[in-house]
Amino acid sequence: MIELDNVAYSYGGGxxxxxxxxxxxxxxxxxxxxxxxxxxxxxxxxFYGALLPTAGxxxxxxxxxxxxxxxxxxxTRRRIGVVHQDCQFLDHLSVSDNIALPLMVSGRDLLTEGAxxxxxxxxxxxxxxxxxxPPELSGGERQRAALAxxxxxxxxxVLADEPTGNVDWDMSQRLLRLLVxxxxxGKTIMIATHDLALIRAAKAxxxxxxxxxxxxxxxxxxxxx
Amino acid sequence: MxxxxxxxxxxxxxxxxxxxxxxxxxxxxxxxxxxxxxxxxLAVFALALSLATGRLADRWGDELARSSTVRISxxxxxxxxxxDAALKLLNSTRGVAEARALNTDEQxxxxxxxxxxxxxxxxxxxxxxxxxxxxxxxxxxxxxxxxLSAEVPGAVLDDHTRWRRPLTDAxxxxxxxxxxSLSLIGAATAAMITLAANAALAANxxxxxxxxxxxxxxxxxxxxxxxxxxxxxxxxAAVGMVLGCAAILLLxxxxxxxxxxxxxxxxGWHWVWPLLIPPLAATVAFAATRAAAIKTLKDMP
Numbered sequence: 001m002i003e004l005d006n007v008a009y010s011y012g013g014g015x016x017x018x019x020x021x022x023x024x025x026x027x028x029x030x031x032x033x034x035x036x037x038x039x040x041x042x043x044x045x046x047f048y049g050a051l052l053p054t055a056g057x058x059x060x061x062x063x064x065x066x067x068x069x070x071x072x073x074x075x076t077r078r079r080i081g082v083v084h085q086d087c088q089f090l091d092h093l094s095v096s097d098n099i100a101l102p103l104m105v106s107g108r109d110l111l112t113e114g115a116x117x118x119x120x121x122x123x124x125x126x127x128x129x130x131x132x133x134p135p136e137l138s139g140g141e142r143q144r145a146a147l148a149x150x151x152x153x154x155x156x157x158v159l160a161d162e163p164t165g166n167v168d169w170d171m172s173q174r175l176l177r178l179l180v181x182x183x184x185x186g187k188t189i190m191i192a193t194h195d196l197a198l199i200r201a202a203k204a205x206x207x208x209x210x211x212x213x214x215x216x217x218x219x220x221x222x223x224x225x
Numbered sequence: 226m227x228x229x230x231x232x233x234x235x236x237x238x239x240x241x242x243x244x245x246x247x248x249x250x251x252x253x254x255x256x257x258x259x260x261x262x263x264x265x266x267l268a269v270f271a272l273a274l275s276l277a278t279g280r281l282a283d284r285w286g287d288e289l290a291r292s293s294t295v296r297i298s299x300x301x302x303x304x305x306x307x308x309d310a311a312l313k314l315l316n317s318t319r320g321v322a323e324a325r326a327l328n329t330d331e332q333x334x335x336x337x338x339x340x341x342x343x344x345x346x347x348x349x350x351x352x353x354x355x356x357x358x359x360x361x362x363x364x365x366x367x368x369x370x371x372x373l374s375a376e377v378p379g380a381v382l383d384d385h386t387r388w389r390r391p392l393t394d395a396x397x398x399x400x401x402x403x404x405x406s407l408s409l410i411g412a413a414t415a416a417m418i419t420l421a422a423n424a425a426l427a428a429n430x431x432x433x434x435x436x437x438x439x440x441x442x443x444x445x446x447x448x449x450x451x452x453x454x455x456x457x458x459x460x461x462a463a464v465g466m467v468l469g470c471a472a473i474l475l476l477x478x479x480x481x482x483x484x485x486x487x488x489x490x491x492x493g494w495h496w497v498w499p500l501l502i503p504p505l506a507a508t509v510a511f512a513a514t515r516a517a518a519i520k521t522l523k524d525m526p
Contacts, residue, residue, distance in 0.1 A: 071443070077439065084438075089435065092249065101435070105439055149439065
């Protein structure tokens with residue numbers, strides 16, 4: 001599905017990631033952890049083609065990312081839902097429209113997708129906030145709206161970068177449950193977080209693989225988490 | 226249908242969903258509307274100038290080309306006989322529709338700008354002028370000169386070529402100047418809309434980033450901006466065109482003394498020309514914004 005083979009990434013003369021190899025299998029659940037600045041976000045960006053590796057190969061759904069043009073990357077992103085820590089919404093659109101944005105850009109008719117949109121908005125608990133503007137939402141509501149936007153196209157993979165970074169423990173548990181539920185629907189999940197308590201809590205519900213970045217390299221964490 | 230026409234067609238039809246992804250307001254909206262309106266206003270005047278000078282050049286060319294003058298300079302006592310001989314010759318010349326000797330009042334009127342009214346032309350040794358009007362075929366000036374020199378020694382034919390050419394050349398250059406002005410207005414419009422589009426794209430870098438994140442193709446993003454700027458340019462140019470036409474209509478009607486300004490404006494079907502300004506402005510905006518958007522999106526990481 002997504003494969004990294006001996007990938008390195010350098011920026012500003014310094015190497016951020018080195019010799020990273022990884023395969024995300026369909027239906028798998030991963031945590032990516034490591035200290036701040038270790039390269040978690042960079043690695044996620046390599047997963048969805050926002051960055052190109054400086055060495056090694058990244059294959060998205062079997063295609064080498066270097067051979068993809070902008071259109072190919074755009075089409076691939078419709079199969080990869082991304083939740084950023086800062087969410088990134090279009091503030092002039094309502095929450096409902098922001099969630100529907102992937103449908104709009106892929107040319108789907110919002111009228112025919114209306115039922116799905118409503119169901120999804122309800123599923124993430126934002127039914128009553130659908131008409132609000134993003135700046136009016138709380139941190140937790142923003143994260144849930146970002147998650148809804150990431151999955152509205154029913155992507156194969158969901159990448160979440162510190163999805164619980166700005167929310168309290170209860171809300172982080174709620175978000176985690178949503179992600180676990182998505183995994184049970186067959187989606188591949190990758191969550192970048194430095195919140196070890198979240199990872200421990202998740203392990204009670206899902207068989208997750210924990211990866212840790214340290215010293216520019218990716219390691220598989222064992223039972224110590 | 227060519228790809229560009231197809232794109233323009235898609236642009237006109239529009240996509241209500243896509244239209245919403247770009248924030249609706251911003252100073253670039255007003256800038257584009259104002260620039261397009263101002264340029265369309267100026268374009269109406271440049272067009273009016275071009276068409277008026279074109280008409281002037283045609284009129285001068287036609288009128289002067291159809292008339293010539295024969296000047297009879299002869300000693301007193303022979304003037305009338307030579308005038309009669311010249312008229313007889315002219316009236317029998319192929320290509321001459323009419324030949325007529327100017328009377329005293331007409332000759333006085335010709336001299337009036339220099340000598341004032343009441344000039345006693347009868348007492349002055351001034352030549353007799355004969356106005357010659359050509360028919361559609363026209364006469365052979367060289368042959369007529371030869372015949373006049375043989376039969377009327379004091380007659381000199383002036384077919385106005387010497388001073389007709391500079392006048393028609395001047396009118397032609399004014400017409401060219403008008404078209405050059407129109408081209409410059411088009412180029413300036415393209416430049417301003419490109420700047421406004423670049424500013425809008427830079428101001429909406431975050432929007433573009435979000436759209437790319439959710440899988441928008443660059444063509445989709447570019448189209449959202451291009452459509453917005455094209456419609457703004459169309460609206461602004463339509464307003465400018467209407468104001469320009471109103472200003473032309475309100476121009477005071479010049480008298481004959483008004484010189485070349487006489488007839489500045491549109492006549493008859495020429496009123497169709499200003500109607501082409503808004504679609505042309507929209508086409509310029511479409512091309513300029515599309516080029517700017519494609520380049521900016523290509524340069525964006």
